[in-house]
Amino acid sequence: MFFHPLGKYILLLIAVFRKPEKWNIYRKEIFREMNSIGVGSVGIIAIISVFLGMVTTVQTAFQLVSDLVPRSIIGSIVRDSTILELSPTISAIVLAGKVGSSISSQIGTMRVTEQIDALEIMGINSPGYLILPKIIAAVVMVPLLVIISVGLSVWGGYLAGTLSGAVTAYDYLTGLTSEFVPFTVTVCMVKSVLFAFIITSVAAYQGFYTNGGALEVGISSTRAVVVSCIMILFSDYVVAQLLL
Amino acid sequence: MIEIKDIYKAFGDNHVINGISADFKPGMNNLIIGSSGSGKTVLLKCMVGLHEPEKGSVLYDRRDFTRMSFEERIEIRKEIGMLFQGSALFDSMTVEENVMFPLNMFTQWDRKEKLERVNFCLERVNLARTNKLFPAELSGGMKKRVGIARAISMQPKYLFVDEPNSGLDPKTAIVIDELINEITDEYNTTTVVVTHDMNSVMGIGDHIIYLYSGKKWWEGSNKDIAHTDNKELNEFVFASKFTQAAREKL
Ligand SMILES: Nc1ncnc2c1ncn2[C@@H]1O[C@H](COP(=O)(O)OP(=O)(O)O)[C@@H](O)[C@H]1O
Ligand SMILES: [Mg+2]
Numbered sequence: 001m002f003f004h005p006l007g008k009y010i011l012l013l014i015a016v017f018r019k020p021e022k023w024n025i026y027r028k029e030i031f032r033e034m035n036s037i038g039v040g041s042v043g044i045i046a047i048i049s050v051f052l053g054m055v056t057t058v059q060t061a062f063q064l065v066s067d068l069v070p071r072s073i074i075g076s077i078v079r080d081s082t083i084l085e086l087s088p089t090i091s092a093i094v095l096a097g098k099v100g101s102s103i104s105s106q107i108g109t110m111r112v113t114e115q116i117d118a119l120e121i122m123g124i125n126s127p128g129y130l131i132l133p134k135i136i137a138a139v140v141m142v143p144l145l146v147i148i149s150v151g152l153s154v155w156g157g158y159l160a161g162t163l164s165g166a167v168t169a170y171d172y173l174t175g176l177t178s179e180f181v182p183f184t185v186t187v188c189m190v191k192s193v194l195f196a197f198i199i200t201s202v203a204a205y206q207g208f209y210t211n212g213g214a215l216e217v218g219i220s221s222t223r224a225v226v227v228s229c230i231m232i233l234f235s236d237y238v239v240a241q242l243l244l
Numbered sequence: 245m246i247e248i249k250d251i252y253k254a255f256g257d258n259h260v261i262n263g264i265s266a267d268f269k270p271g272m273n274n275l276i277i278g279s280s281g282s283g284k285t286v287l288l289k290c291m292v293g294l295h296e297p298e299k300g301s302v303l304y305d306r307r308d309f310t311r312m313s314f315e316e317r318i319e320i321r322k323e324i325g326m327l328f329q330g331s332a333l334f335d336s337m338t339v340e341e342n343v344m345f346p347l348n349m350f351t352q353w354d355r356k357e358k359l360e361r362v363n364f365c366l367e368r369v370n371l372a373r374t375n376k377l378f379p380a381e382l383s384g385g386m387k388k389r390v391g392i393a394r395a396i397s398m399q400p401k402y403l404f405v406d407e408p409n410s411g412l413d414p415k416t417a418i419v420i421d422e423l424i425n426e427i428t429d430e431y432n433t434t435t436v437v438v439t440h441d442m443n444s445v446m447g448i449g450d451h452i453i454y455l456y457s458g459k460k461w462w463e464g465s466n467k468d469i470a471h472t473d474n475k476e477l478n479e480f481v482f483a484s485k486f487t488q489a490a491r492e493k494l
Binding site (some may be wrong): 021022025107110113114115118120121122123124160177 | 289292293294313314317319320321322324326329330332333335336345348349350398404475490
C-alpha cells in the first residue's frame with residue numbers, strides 16, 4: 001500500500017536523472033521554468049512574508065510581558081524563527097499550492113492527452129525532459145525566494161513593532177544583530193533546497209501517473225498539494241532533529 | 245517489415261490480447277480493425293513499447309524490439325512516426341515548434357535546414373503558413389494533419405496511426421486517409437493503422453487484421469472482406485441496416 005508508490009516514485013526519479021538527450025534544449029527549459037517558478041512567485045512570497053514578520057513580532061511582544069527580559073529579544077526571536085522555520089516552511093507550503101499544483105496539472109494533462117506517449121515514441125526520455133528542468137529550476141530559485149522572504153519578514157517585523165509601539169526601532173535592531181548564529185542560515189538553505197525538491201518531484205510524480213481524463217488531472221493536482229505539504233512538514237522535523 | 249509473434253497482454257484479470265501474430269509489410273496500409281474496447285490501441289502500444297507485452301516479440305526488420313535496452317530502443321524509435329487518436333500535439337508549442345521538435349532533439353541541422361524540413365512537411369499535409377498558430381487554434385482535422393507532419397518529419401520507416409478518423413466529418417476523414425495512403429506509397433513506409441471506420445477499411449485496407457476476443461479472428465484485404473463468411477466479422481462490418489441492405493445488392 002505504501003511501498004508500491006514509494007518504489008514507483010524512486011524509479012521515476014532514476015529516469016529523471018538519466019543523461020539528457022541534448023543539453024542546450026534542457027538549458028532553455030530550465031531558464032523558462034526558473035522564470036515561471038521563481039520570478040512568477042516573487043509577488044505572493046513577498047506579501048506573505050511581510051505579514052509573517054508582522055505577526056511574529058506582535059505575538060512575541062505579547063508573550064514577553066515580563067520586565068525581566070529586555071525588549072530587544074523580540075528582534076532576535078523574529079530573526080531566528082523566520083530564518084529557521086517560518087520563511088522556509090511557510091514559503092514551501094505556499095509554493096506547493098501555487099507551483100506544485102500547476103506542475104502536476106500540466107504534466108497530468110500531457111499524460112491524459114497522450115503528449116507523454118508522443119515524447120516516448122520519438123525516443124525522448126520523457127521524465128527527464130519534463131521533470132528535470134523543473135527540479136533544477138526550483139532547487140535554484142526556491143532558496144532565493146526564501147532569502148527574499150527572510151528579508152521582508154524581518155522588515156515586516158520592524159514595521160509592526162515600531163508602528164504598534166511594541167518595541168522601539170533601537171531595541172529591535174539591537175536584538176536583530178546580537179548573538180547571530182550563521183549556522184541557522186545553513187539550516188534555512190538546506191530546508192529550502194529539500195522543500196524545492198519535494199514540491200517539484202511529488203507534483204511531477206502525481207501528474208506523471210495520472211490516468212483517465214480531466215477529472216483525474218484535478219484529483220492528481222489536489223493530491224500533489226496534500227502529499228507535498230505533509231512531506232514538507234515531516235522533513236522539516238527530520239532536518240531540525242538532525243541539524244540542531 | 246514488422247513482425248509480431250504471439251503477443252499477450254493483460255491488465256490484471258482483463259486479458260486484452262491473447263496471442264496475436266502477424267506480419268506488416270512496407271509500402272502497404274496495414275489495418276487493425278475491431279469494435280471499441282477490442283484491444284486495438286493496446287496492441288499498437290505493445291508494438292511501439294508504450295505497453296510491455298507479457299509474452300511474445302516484436303521485430304522491426306528482424307531486430308527484436310522487445311528484448312532491447314532503453315538506449316537500443318531509441319535508435320528504433322527514431323525510425324518510428326506515430327499519429328495519436330487525439331493528435332497529442334504539444335499544446336505549449338506552435339505548429340512549427342511541434343513539427344521541429346524531433347529535429348531539434350535528434351539532428352545537428354542548423355535552423356534554416358530545420359525550417360525547410362518543417363515547411364516541406366507542412367506543405368505535404370496542405371498546411372503551409374500555419375506555422376505560428378497554436379494547437380488550440382486549429383480544427384480537429386488540422387490537428388491531425390499537423391500530427392502527421394510531425395510524425396513524418398524524421399522520415400520514418402514505420403508509421404503508426406491510431407484512429408485517424410475519430411471525431412472528424414466523413415469528408416475530412418477521407419482526406420486524412422488519402423494522406424496516409426499517399427505517404428505510405430511515396431516513402432514506402434510500413435504503415436499500421438488502427439481503425440473501426442468502414443470507409444477507411446474499404447478505401448485503404450491493403451491488409452486487414454480483425455481483432456475479436458483478443459485474437460486475430462480474420463485476416464485479408466478490402467477485396468476479400470465483403471465476401472467473407474466469418475460471422476463476427478460480418479456483424480462488425482455490416483452493423484447497420486443500411487450497410488446490410490447495401491450488401492444484399494453486392
Ligand atoms: N492502461 C490501461 N490499464 C488498464 N486497462 C486498460 C488500459 N488500456 C486499455 N485497457 C483495457 O484494454 C481494453 C482494450 O482497450 P483499447 O485497446 O483501448 O480498445 P480499442 O480497441 O477501442 O482501442 C479495454 O477493456 C480497456 O479497459
Ligand atoms: Mg483505441
